[in-house]
Amino acid sequence: MWDRTPNRHPGFGRGPHACLGAQVAVEVARHVLGTVGRRFPQARPAAEPVPRPDVTEHGMYSLRVSS
Numbered sequence: 001m002w003d004r005t006p007n008r009h010p011g012f013g014r015g016p017h018a019c020l021g022a023q024v025a026v027e028v029a030r031h032v033l034g035t036v037g038r039r040f041p042q043a044r045p046a047a048e049p050v051p052r053p054d055v056t057e058h059g060m061y062s063l064r065v066s067s
Helices: 022-039
Strands: 060-062
């Protein structure tokens, strides 16, 4: 399996390997997290995010929160 240890950030790449959907993904994440933050201002992370263990699909498998 491909491993980015210790660098587990969701990098989108630059140059010829740039992800075409990177800007859309960033805007969607900004909108979703902003909405959650406004609707549930008391929400806090309950555990570390669990990343997807997949080479082709980056992101989180789960993000537990508590209020």
